[in-house]
Amino acid sequence: MTRTLFFLGGWSALAxxxxxxxxxxxxxxxxxxxxxxxxxxSSPALERRLIEHPRFGPHIAAWREAGAISRRGKWMATAAFAVSVAAALYWMRWPWVAFPLAAMLASGTWIWTRPER
Structure with missing residues (x-):
């Protein structure tokens, strides 16, 4: 049962x-x-395919070895946060706009404190 849930979770995450x-x-x-x-x-063969993937494999390895996020990844996340907050500022009123802003600050701080590969 647990293996099946992990298998379905893996495919869902991949989707x-x-x-x-x-x-x-x-x-x-x-x-x-x-x-x-x-x-x-759940599926060592599928895990191996992801680990050996030329684009995603290095990111998986960096995360597993050191919890590392690439500098490019950090900047991309920050840019996505900025776009989200800008949209919230445009479409939402106070105090609701504080929620995406707080999420950006908390998540962005956590991301930028991760080591880089």
């Missing part, structure tokens, strides 16, 4: 990562890392 390739505000790499985590517990 969200694929959507993130086309939607600029949805991150791809974190979902691929999550998929690798799930597949490690």
């Amino acid at each position: 969200l990562g694929l959507v993130g390739v086309f939607l600029p505000l949805l991150p791809t790499v974190p979902f691929v890392i999550l998929a690798a985590f799930c597949f490690a517990r």
Whole structure:
């Protein structure tokens, strides 16, 4: 049962990562890392395919080894946060706009404190 849930979670995360390739505000790499985590517990063959992937494999390895995020990834996340907050400032009223702003500050701070590879 648990293995099945991890398998379904891996495919779900991979699907969200694929959507993130086309939607600029949805991150791809974190979902691929999550998929690798799930597949490690359900399908070693699929985990191996992700680890050996030329584009995503290095990101997975960096995260597993040191919790590292590339500088480019940090800047991309920051830019996505900025676009989201700008949209919130445009469409939302106070105090609701404080929620995306607080999420950006908390998440951005955490991302920028991660080591770089």
